[in-house]
Amino acid sequence: MRPVPGRRLPRSFYARDARxxxxxxxxxxxxxxxxxxxxxxxxxxxxxxxPASHAYRGLTPRTTVMFGPPGHLYVYxxxxxxxxxNAVCGPPGVASAVLLRAxxxxxxxxxxxxxxxxxxxxxxxxxxxxxxxxxxxxxGASNGADLVGAKGPTILDDGMPTPTEPGLSARIGVKxxxxxxxxWFVEGxxxxxxxGHRARSPRSAPxxxxxx
DNA sequence: ATAGAGATTGCCT
DNA sequence: GGCAATCTCTATA
Numbered sequence: 001m002r003p004v005p006g007r008r009l010p011r012s013f014y015a016r017d018a019r020x021x022x023x024x025x026x027x028x029x030x031x032x033x034x035x036x037x038x039x040x041x042x043x044x045x046x047x048x049x050x051p052a053s054h055a056y057r058g059l060t061p062r063t064t065v066m067f068g069p070p071g072h073l074y075v076y077x078x079x080x081x082x083x084x085x086n087a088v089c090g091p092p093g094v095a096s097a098v099l100l101r102a103x104x105x106x107x108x109x110x111x112x113x114x115x116x117x118x119x120x121x122x123x124x125x126x127x128x129x130x131x132x133x134x135x136x137x138x139x140g141a142s143n144g145a146d147l148v149g150a151k152g153p154t155i156l157d158d159g160m161p162t163p164t165e166p167g168l169s170a171r172i173g174v175k176x177x178x179x180x181x182x183x184w185f186v187e188g189x190x191x192x193x194x195x196g197h198r199a200r201s202p203r204s205a206p207x208x209x210x211x212x
Numbered sequence: 213a214t215a216g217a218g219a220t221t222g223c224c225t
Numbered sequence: 226g227g228c229a230a231t232c233t234c235t236a237t238a
Contacts, residue, residue, distance in 0.1 A: 043219070052219070054234090062233065080231025082220050099219060118222060130220050173219050193220095 003107035004029055004036045006156030011148050014070035018044040018089040018096035023184040025087065025098055027160045032136040032153040035111050037103030037126045038160070041185040041192045043171045045086070047095035052177035055095030065144045066095040073153055075133070075143040082130035083139045087147060087155065101129045101172075102185070102193045112136070128193040163187065 006029055014021060022044040030037050045053040047066065054076065055063045065074045066088055074086040074097050086097035103126040105112055112125045112135040119125045119135075126132045133139065138153060145152040167187040170178050172194045185192045 045219075054219075057235075060234070076219080077232060078218065079220050080233085084219065086219090101219085128220070134221095171219070175218085 002031060002036075002156070003034045004031065004156065004158060006158035008148065009071075009155050009157055011069075011071045014087055014089050014147070015091060016089060018046055018098050019182060021087070021089045022098045022182070023166050024162050025100070025155070026162045026166055026184060026186055028162075029106060029156040029158050030085075030100060030103055030132070030136065030153070031107075031156055032138055032142070033108070033111075035108030035136045036106040036156075037132060037136060038106055039100055039103050039155075040189045041100075041102035042183070043099040043101060044089075044182040045097050045099060046182075047090075047097075050096075050177055050180070052171060052174040052180075053095065053097075055097075059095075063095060066097050068092060068144075071146060071148045073138075073142055073145045073147055075138060075140060075145075077140060078130075083133040084129040085133050085138050085142070085153075099129055100132055101183075102127050102189075102191050103132050103135075104189065104191050105135065108136075123190045127191045131193075167192075 022042045025039050025042050028039050047053050047055040055066045069092045070089050072088045074088050086099045088097050090096040105125050116135050125135045147154050167185040168181050169183045171183045
């Protein structure tokens with residue numbers, strides 16, 4: 001029995017453009033073993049069209065999973081110490097993906113706390129892409145895992161709808177493609193990372209780059 | 213072959 | 226706010 005009830009997202013969910021899939025992943029539930037977190041922040045990476053994507057320069061050993069079929073997990077190692085997880089999207093050969101940036105801890109809290117000794121509050125457990133992976137125990141062993149398969153990490157729909165008006169902003173940490181508003185988050189959730197970054201709601205700020 | 217930057221985090225001042 | 230930790234990949238030689 002899974003730690004939380006819900007329906008596994010089908011392959012067809014992931015087989016669309018990452019920019020369509022990303023906002024729909026908000027409020028879905030990432031599950032690994034007995035641990036689960038509700039996804040509240042994501043970013044889309046669009047492969048060949050996107051200079052910020054790892055896949056922009058083509059196929060490498062590291063990005064192989066991104067070029068494969070949708071519905072698999074692309075887990076990469078960065079800064080010499082951190083793992084980050086993406087849901088591979090689009091048809092095979094199109095290297096697009098959605099980076100899972102933050103979550104609300106739902107199940108397996110004690111295991112998350114054990115995995116993240118630096119966390120001092122519950123909101124420190126999953127409030128960042130590398131924190132989320134560390135809390136759920138996702139590392140290189142999960143790279144390429146089939147999210148639609150019966151075992152391993154997966155993503156569930158537990159009935160909570162996606163936000164009708166998610167927060168929207170430029171992606172965090174990237175040096176190129178900063179004009180692209182491809183980061184979505186659940187407005188007001190304390191687990192969302194980068195609260196200090198400028199963010200806007202699609203309706204409240206129709207123009208970009210004009211804020212002081 | 214070697215150097216530098218990177219889809220980050222946590223500890224320091 | 227600054228910066229170290231330290232693997233993968235790219236650029237340059």
